[in-house]
Amino acid sequence: MTRPKVLLAPHMRSMVEIFADQDIERLQSFAEVLWAKDEPLPDTELNSLIGDTWAYVAGHPAASAELLAKAPKLKAIIEVAGSFPSTIDYRACFDNRVRVLSCAPAFGEQVAEMALAMMLAGGRGLVAEHEAFRASAEEWQHDRPDFDFSLYDQEIGFIGAGSIARALLPLLRPFRCRVRAYDPWLPESALRQMGCEPASLDEVLRASRAIVVLAVPTRENEGLLGANQFASMQTGSLLVLISRSHLVDFDAMTEAVKSGQIQAAIDVFPEEPYDPAGPIRQAPNTILSAHRAASIRKNRQAIGKMVVDDLEMMARGIPPNRLLSAQPELIPLYAST
Amino acid sequence: MTRPKVLLAPHMRSMVEIFADQDIERLQSFAEVLWAKDEPLPDTELNSLIGDTWAYVAGHPAASAELLAKAPKLKAIIEVAGSFPSTIDYRACFDNRVRVLSCAPAFGEQVAEMALAMMLAGGRGLVAEHEAFRASAEEWQHDRPDFDFSLYDQEIGFIGAGSIARALLPLLRPFRCRVRAYDPWLPESALRQMGCEPASLDEVLRASRAIVVLAVPTRENEGLLGANQFASMQTGSLLVLISRSHLVDFDAMTEAVKSGQIQAAIDVFPEEPYDPAGPIRQAPNTILSAHRAASIRKNRQAIGKMVVDDLEMMARGIPPNRLLSAQPELIPLYAST
Amino acid sequence: MTRPKVLLAPHMRSMVEIFADQDIERLQSFAEVLWAKDEPLPDTELNSLIGDTWAYVAGHPAASAELLAKAPKLKAIIEVAGSFPSTIDYRACFDNRVRVLSCAPAFGEQVAEMALAMMLAGGRGLVAEHEAFRASAEEWQHDRPDFDFSLYDQEIGFIGAGSIARALLPLLRPFRCRVRAYDPWLPESALRQMGCEPASLDEVLRASRAIVVLAVPTRENEGLLGANQFASMQTGSLLVLISRSHLVDFDAMTEAVKSGQIQAAIDVFPEEPYDPAGPIRQAPNTILSAHRAASIRKNRQAIGKMVVDDLEMMARGIPPNRLLSAQPELIPLYAST
């Protein structure tokens, strides 16, 4: 019996970045590996290999209806960058029973950790008071009266309650927080079962001492948080912007921070790299981070492990279990960023 | 029946800082309150009031054998600063069956929170990369290869496993850390029951990616961590100094940080305020904090609550339960700082 | 805009059994409800209503390709008995993009609770010693030397690690158990992430003090546990049979119990009702239960809640989230019991 062929084209990532040796060996034990180079896969090569390919794993998989028509053996397209790309014809995939899978779940814990780091650093003034210390202007045994807070028994708000929220909730549990979550894609009971309290966006904004933006960008949530929303937040409360800047009016947020209305910890920016003279750079009461929520290199091999885990199951006729399957209903709702 | 008299002299703290209104009311429901002013209690006043006093609550209670001899009704001395002061004649208290109680447990959660904030901020490069961002020198989607790490599945070391460790362990649990703890005052099985692995100091130093100094200062642990100890730590590992600087050779630590051998998050200093030109101020890979681990003002009313809780029990003939009772064996072992 | 039509035919269950008033009201706020009676839905009625039906909810939904051909608006078939019935043409459903959903997740917690109850009752001799007490033959402060054990720090085995296992694991966590799990449908890393240790069937049998049978019946696991398997279990260890008797050779199990090789807690039987003279009825060291793992009537309204939750999402164009979606790969693997 011939082994299924797996086409590996991880560019912009590299092979060693995402695959540990043992995972590549495991993959080779049940599949034949094609390409497997760090360079971009040329179109001609893709067109010639796809006919035999059972699973196509890529940094940015290109999959038009035309290409799919040439791929009778194809059962799975797996992206290893972190989100469903617009270069795939999803309808054609669903029609051809090709599963489209995303490695996004490999980042949940790491991103949740960064969100907690930012919540704690913001609430306890770690960055602001370090800057004061560097400037020999620190005050001893002092708290920032408007900005400091403890997470214990605190009111927390989530905007979005998907896989990052699922990873963040266990980290917050020992602090006995009350977490209100706004997520129009989840029934109230699902939020309750996760341990959140379902809430409207307005309630989340008004009631929370710290608000974490965790939602994926959709056609409906662009600029969800603007001047009015920041004005409705509690004075001195903390905004943690961790999923995408798509959800905020960045200028309005910058204003809200500079005026002292809120503090902010920001990992994502409207353009990256961000303008070296951009106005948030010197704003007080900010924590600035250059898209580093998923930056721990060592943990990126979790991607390869999940890819091989799911291919191993699929080779045995069992559905994938670790990666995120594209859902026909949701694909049209995602923002094409 | 007359109500017992409770002498409140919170200086250097203030009445409203530590007592919520409802706790003072609760206290007054079963006891008569004396002094209860923010100013220092003059010695003459103390000498005249102590004869009737059942419980003496103070920022820095002075209690010589002489004073105790004048206090036939005294059953409890309670300090509200955070550690057992050397101004008490403990032997005389034990002989007279006067309980000496410390409010230290009121700080456990807050200090544990700061320790976790520092562990996460250190491991995820939050402060260093913020400084780079301020200087428009940030690198995008980047990790600091030698210094960054995730707490998930990480090797952690504790030096000291008392009440702060007890509050910190539940915060670390969702990260699935392996925690090695060195604490000569606890049996191995007590450490295991807490969820730590008992270890020698040397093992803790060699095996851990992050080490948290949590021990109270004793006659035996002064300068426990010196040049040799820092050299035995893993390159790039993180030292979190949270309990007292008494445990480290501060100059050697500064050297170890400046050389790039370790990174450090430091909340306590050999002298406070720290020298405005002190050498750690501009060291790379540091997080500097001006003794702020217990600085959340709002949470300081936990002290008053615990004081009234225990007095309420004692008034009914039940032992105190919330504050820390001085133990005859340990008092002589504490460093007199 | 017309509201989607939902056909409710819960027989053999009843309307009030599965739907709380507030859930029916919630359903009616966005959908038009058809039938909604406790009696069986006659075929003619089904055939006449299905043409307008958007979602078909039934105790035992019948859905041939022929019926589906008459149902152009149908988007979901939801069963409310607890498992995917063989009366549905799944292939036709997948081809027509009709989601098939099962209410099985509504039972996870209740069944997990029963499994824990049986593990504890078995390990602590609750039933055996109660029987002795009834017979005035009890021994005081005594343990059953071969059969009694504590769950604390115990070696536990799972056969199957699906949704019941997922609900059972948090109940076992405070006991610090080491749980080995055998599940050929899950990658090792998925088991590890759940908190189990992946193991072969043989390892599970040999290493465990208590083994819980949690797997759904498949074409491959019929009679998985026979005489040889029971012989390889530790003497006096406990078998908890909770999912389906399909997985065991019931006669061999009865022998193993009667010989004293193992003890057993049994909730499912090869035929139900079980033979009034069946040999397991008087066997020692057994706990016998008449298929009661999901018997708590009050909790059955969780089914209706999940049904309405998912219909509410689907009406808004969001995928279902609470019920179990039939997977094309798995349907052919289930045993047709």
Added chain:
Amino acid sequence: MTRPKVLLAPHMRSMVEIFADQDIERLQSFAEVLWAKDEPLPDTELNSLIGDTWAYVAGHPAASAELLAKAPKLKAIIEVAGSFPSTIDYRACFDNRVRVLSCAPAFGEQVAEMALAMMLAGGRGLVAEHEAFRASAEEWQHDRPDFDFSLYDQEIGFIGAGSIARALLPLLRPFRCRVRAYDPWLPESALRQMGCEPASLDEVLRASRAIVVLAVPTRENEGLLGANQFASMQTGSLLVLISRSHLVDFDAMTEAVKSGQIQAAIDVFPEEPYDPAGPIRQAPNTILSAHRAASIRKNRQAIGKMVVDDLEMMARGIPPNRLLSAQPELIPLYAST
């Protein structure tokens, strides 16, 4: 330097029952062991050995003021049966700075496990329905409408919130119970910190579906639960009697069970062994257990481990940490049972 002498007289327990080999070896590494036989220690022997003894460990230590006067080196009396005996002159011990320690904490987990086993078995009808099954009178897929309940999201009551409650609470946490606790020896905030809700006895009785009696017997709680109290409980609710029968009017409880007002799981009896014709023996809806909450033999070596742990600390001048220290305030409050 001479090693301290430890007198081991475990009768009615035996040496091997409570001491694992490695713990005895550990003890011998820092102390000289005296007696160490299973037989009762004769008084003459005790009188002759006590003069040199540093720690006296016994099943039922006898320690009159007279004996203490002959024991200038004595620093600790440790009982290994499970409660503070009335054969010790506690006042003399406190005056002579002799610590009196109880091994009760060694039983917390085991007893909590039995309490949970009984709560689950009661709520899920495990014993009653097993009895029906034995009699071929079982009903299939049936619940006992008045008596069955799930622990999930349930209202639970504790009478007493000491060390057993502390071990039981983590076992209940995954069930999301609301636990009301009545304990006059603890401040409300201590109960809240444990995760209970402070309540009056009356509230506990009225609001709970299952009530667990966990309190130690005191001079004040004899017969705390009588006919009026059982009448105020919810119909069909469950009483778990696990600490001591001292707290209940046993005849009234028997009546309440026989009338169908409550169900009961009973591990402790007014006299043990209990009358072979006693009226509770054939009562319906009972779970009867012959004082077996701490009966797991294997776990009894936890006693010896705790004894050696604490002696090891004390030999190094550190206070004991694992065993329970007698508190001057509480000793006079315990019932002399």
